[in-house]
Amino acid sequence: MGYYLGLDVGSVSTNFVLLDKEGKVVWDLYLRTEGRPLVAIEKGLGELAKENPKVLGAGTTGSGRKLAGVLIGADVIKNEITAHAVAALALVPSVQTVLEIGGQDSKLIILRDGVVTDFAMNTVCAAGTGSFLDHQAARLGVPIEEFGKLALKAKEEVRIAGRCAVFAESDMIHKQQMGYPTEEIVAGLCSALVRNYLNNVGKGKELLPTVVFQGGVAANLGMRRAFEKALGTKVVVPEYYSVMGAVGAALLAKEEVANTGRSKFKGMNVANWENEAGSFECPHCPNQCEIVEIKQEGKVIARWGDRCGRWSNVEVAV
Amino acid sequence: MKVTFPHMGSLAIPMKALLEEAGLEVVLPPPTSKRTLTLGSRHAPEFACLPLKINLGNYLEALELGADTIIMAGGVGPCRFGYYGQVQREILRSLGKDCDFLIFEPPAGDFKGLASTCRRLFAGCRPAGILRGAKIAWAKARAVDKLWQVSLWARPREVERGRTSKIIRKLYHKLDQACEMKRIRRIVREGIEELKSQAKGEPKAHIALVGEIYVVLDPFSNQYIEERLGEMGVEVSRTIYLSQWIVHHLVLPTFRLHRPNRSLGLASGYLNYAVGGHGLETVANTVLAARRRFDGVVQLAPFTCMPEIVAASILPRVSKGEGISVLTLFLDEHTGEAGLVTRLEAFVDMLLRQQRQRRQGHGILSWA
Incomplete structure (x- = not known):
């Protein structure tokens, strides 16, 4: 049995997946990059080596795709937009809109008839991305895993400025001092971030269903609900939402190997080098x-x- | 008097020829580098756009080399560039830099101001030298643009990656050294031949480059986007060239010949009047690119550039109405490449996918 390896080296997380020949995820790993992609890649390869899979092809994506690509001998080194679109399409064929929010950036991909027709990435500001949510969760003393659930408990939500992380933070501090319950502040924050995303990344774009929400932030139930409220449609979160880039890279590798007939992957020895x-x-x-x-x-x-x-x-x- | 001026792409080649032939001593700022950018951003207002910051860095580096007179263009209209000369002059003054600052304002019906600035600059120069300088400068400006245009054609077709860029650098160096009309003509003739002879393949896609003039013309500030796209196999058509700008904005108005720019009419229905800078041109050229069946358009703009923000907010409608993909890139101090490369790769990927879909019909999901 052979597998396809996908590697997504992002600013915040480094993800590995193995797909079987049918394109099903059989193994995945989510690591923190912690600013040292090389270390994260090595650590992931070490974990992978324990599984000792037969790798038929490998693909890399994410901001560290080039580094990862030369280290392992990737068959494809692809940008995140293409990788995310491929993965979303494979798992949700009817997708027309992909919302992707990761650690440092957020993307929006528009597809029609299975082809990307437009995309956008946040340009000037990281408000609303994973690292900002992390930071705010820590400041409110809420574990990040509980952060979204907390928002669902809110009966009301308080208004928080969404345009800029600094404005949002000072609004939150003010509302805390006024005595609003934490869950209402968290719910307000989620709405603010969604508003910011739609105004900034989504400006001028037509967001049609089916809407797929992926990237680390898709774990956040508060963000999911805020998107559903703002878009007035159900938002689909795929099972492997946090490693979709890696899934896309592996799918692309599979195609590439099918075209070229052989893989450039250096073999599992690479884990010991x-x-x-x-x-x-x-x-x-x-x-x-x-x-x-x-x-x-x-x-x-x-x-x-x-x-x-x-x-x-x-x-x-x- | 030691004269200097800011860089803008290859402006230095014709500009230096003009001033030196006229008999002036020229001190060129070193090529724009990260140091230039650092110097410029340190002393510029935070909200100013990239061109102002790079200009300022150019001046400071030229002053270090002994320049004492700075030449800068002025402007009228809604774009902030119109007062950049004055702002820069005041910044240098507050830094205690002792230099003359000559701002050439466009002759908006009145030639007195322009004429007196010219007299100050060329005081003591022989008229014959100035005329000869103008002639050579104009020839060099056109040569620079012609060669660049051919290089954009050749790069996606080059057999050995990076060869076109090497040739063009060499040709520009030769042009810079040349001081006779005959020699300039020969460099262009042979240069075109050399660029074309090493190009064999076919480009994967055609992209038109539109946007604000400074960032379109200046490879440092647009992070060498034409080279990057070319080396991805994309033929780039740039919609703004310096020599063409000189004709439209300096020569024709001076002789009261306003040849109406017909292509601007293409924007009608999307944008019906000038919004400053190149905002209207950006919209018109995007429509033109769609009608000429380009695969896509890349809009370049300095961050906080008002005319281009106006254009950018209209482009989604153009994109939809004319059926062309547009990627807008706002450029600022960041020199990290990853973000730019990711967007360009994704954009080109997308165009190729759309091409294939058009060719093969719907429903084929091959991504390789």
């Missing part, structure tokens, strides 16, 4: 590009970060 990332500033022009150098087992396997190609085009061992 020593990896090292270093950087230096190129002194050759005033642009001062920061060059990143990735070594595996002491050999340079990739370099990037330069504009002119002086470093990245140099032959490196593969």
Whole structure:
């Protein structure tokens, strides 16, 4: 039995999934990236090695997709938009709208007839994304897992400014001092964040059902309900909502391998190899590009970060 | 007098030729770099747009090299750029920088102001030198644009990745050194040949680049978007060129010849009047791109740019009405590439998918 590996290296979490040949998730892993993607990838590979799967193909996505891709020898290295769209389509074929809220960014993908027709990502502000919710939950002394459930208990919700995390926070502090119950503040916050998302990321877009909500924040019941209220339609949260990027990457790898006939995956040995990332500033022009150098087992396997190609085009061992 | 001016793409090539032929000593700011940006943002108002910050950084770096006179363009109309010269002058003054600041205001019916600024700059220059400078500068401006245009055609077709960018850098260097009309013409002729001869393949898609002039013309501020798209196999058509801008905004108005820009009429129904900057052009060019069957449009704008914000809020309607995909990118101080690359890759992916769907009909779900 062979499997397809998908890896989504994001700013907040690093996710691994294994799909069987039918595209069903048979194993998944959610790790915190904690600002050190290399460590998170190695840790995940270590866990994966315990399962000792036969990997037929591998794909990577997320902001760390390139790093992950060269480390494991990925067949596809794809952007998050495509990966999320592919996964949503595979699990919910009728999808026309994908709401995706992760740790640092939020995305909106519009599909028609199974093809992406438009998308948007938050540009200027991370209010409403996972890290902001994390922070606010900690400040209110509520475990993040309970945060959304708490919002459902509220009979009323208080009005919180949604445009900017700083405004939202000062509004919340004010309402706390006024004595509003925590659940009403939390419910108000969820509505504010949804309002912000729809006005900012969703501006000018037509959000039609079926609406799929994925990404780490989809775990939050308060956010789900706030979206349903704002959109006036049911919101579908797929079973593997938190690892959808990785699912998409694995599906793309499956297709790629079907096309090329063989996989570039380096094999499960990769879990035992020593990896090292270093950087230096190129002194050759005033642009001062920061060059990143990735070594595996002491050999340079990739370099990037330069504009002119002086470093990245140099032959490196593969 | 040691004259300097801000960078804007390859503006330095013709501009330096003009001033030097006229007999002035030119001190070029070093190429715009992260240091320029850091210097500029430190001293600029936080809410100002990227061009102001980079300009300011350019001045500060040129002053370090001994420049004492700064040339800047002025402007009229709703775009804030119109008073950037004055704001920059005051910022430099409050930093205690001792320099002359010459702001060339467009001749809005009155040539006195422009003429007196010219007299101040070219005082002591021989008229023959100025004329020769203008001639060479104009030839270089057109050469720079022509070669760039060919490079945009060649890059998605190049056989060896990165080759086109190498050639264009070399050609620009040669152009910069050239000081005879014959030599300029030869560089262009041979350059076009060289760019074309290494291009064999077919581009995957066509994208039109629209938006605010500074960020469209300046690769540093748009994070080399034309190169990035080209190397993804996309042919980019840029809708704004410096030489064309000079004709439309400087030469024709000076001779009271307002050739109505017919393509602007294309925006009618979506946007019926000028909103400053290139807002109207952005909308019109998006319509034009759709009618010319481009696969997509990328709009570039500095963060907080009012005319482009107006255009951006109209583009979804154009996109729907004309059936063309649009990606809007707001550019600011961030130099991290990941966000930009992700959006560009996703956009190109999307265009290719749509292409394939159009070709094959509905319902085929291959993503590779």
